[in-house]
Amino acid sequence: MPPKKCTDMRAIAITCSLLALSFAGAAGAAVAKPVRVVVCGACHGEDGKAKMPMYPNLAGQYRSYLEQALRAYRSGARKNPIMNAQAGGLTDADIQALALWYSSRPPALYTPSVSQPFTPSATVAGE
Ligand code: HEC
Numbered sequence: 703m704p705p706k707k708c709t710d711m712r713a714i715a716i717t718c719s720l721l722a723l724s725f726a727g728a729a730g731a732a733v734a735k736p737v738r739v740v741v742c743g744a745c746h747g748e749d750g751k752a753k754m755p756m757y758p759n760l761a762g763q764y765r766s767y768l769e770q771a772l773r774a775y776r777s778g779a780r781k782n783p784i785m786n787a788q789a790g791g792l793t794d795a796d797i798q799a800l801a802l803w804y805s806s807r808p809p810a811l812y813t814p815s816v817s818q819p820f821t822p823s824a825t826v827a828g829e
Pocket residue numbers: 738739741742743744745746756757758760768771772781782784785788789800
C-alpha cells in the first residue's frame with residue numbers, strides 16, 4: 703500500500719499546481735489593459751469596482767455577459783442613455799478586450815465559478 707499512497711500524493715500535488723495555474727489564469731495577471739478602460743474607469747473603476755453605488759461593479763463578471771451587455775447597449779437593444787453613448791463607438795475588438803479585462807479583475811462581489819461554455823463574440827446571441 704505505501705507505494706500507492708505515494709502515487710496519490712503526487713497526483714494531488716500535480717492537481718493542486720494545475721488548479722493554482724488555472725486560478726492564476728482566471729485572475730488575469732497576463733491580460734492586457736485596454737486603453738479605453740480609462741474612460742469606463744471614471745464610473746466603473748479601472749479595476750471594475752465602481753466609484754459610486756449608482757454604477758455597477760464589473761470586476762469578475764462573466765466575460766460572455768459583459769460582451770453581451772456591451773453589444774446590446776451598442777445596438778440599442780438595451781436602453782440606457784449613458785451606456786448607449788459609451789458603447790456607441792466601440793468596435794468588436796474593443797468590446798472583446800474590455801469584457802476580457804473586467805472579467806479578469808478580482809471581483810468586489812462573489813461570482814460563482816460555473817463552467818460557462820464561452821461563445822466567441824462573433825456568434826453571441828442577438829447579433
Ligand atoms: C458616466 C458613467 C459611465 C461610464 C463612463 C461608463 N459606464 Fe458602463 N454603466 C454606467 C451605468 C449608469 C450603468 C447601468 C446602466 C443600466 O441600468 O443599464 C452601466 C452599465 C454597464 C454595463 C452593464 C453592467 C450590468 O451589470 O449589466 C457594462 C458591461 C458597462 N457599463 C461597461 C462599460 C464600459 C466597458 C465602459 C467604457 C467603454 C463604460 N461602461 C463606461 C455608467 C457608465
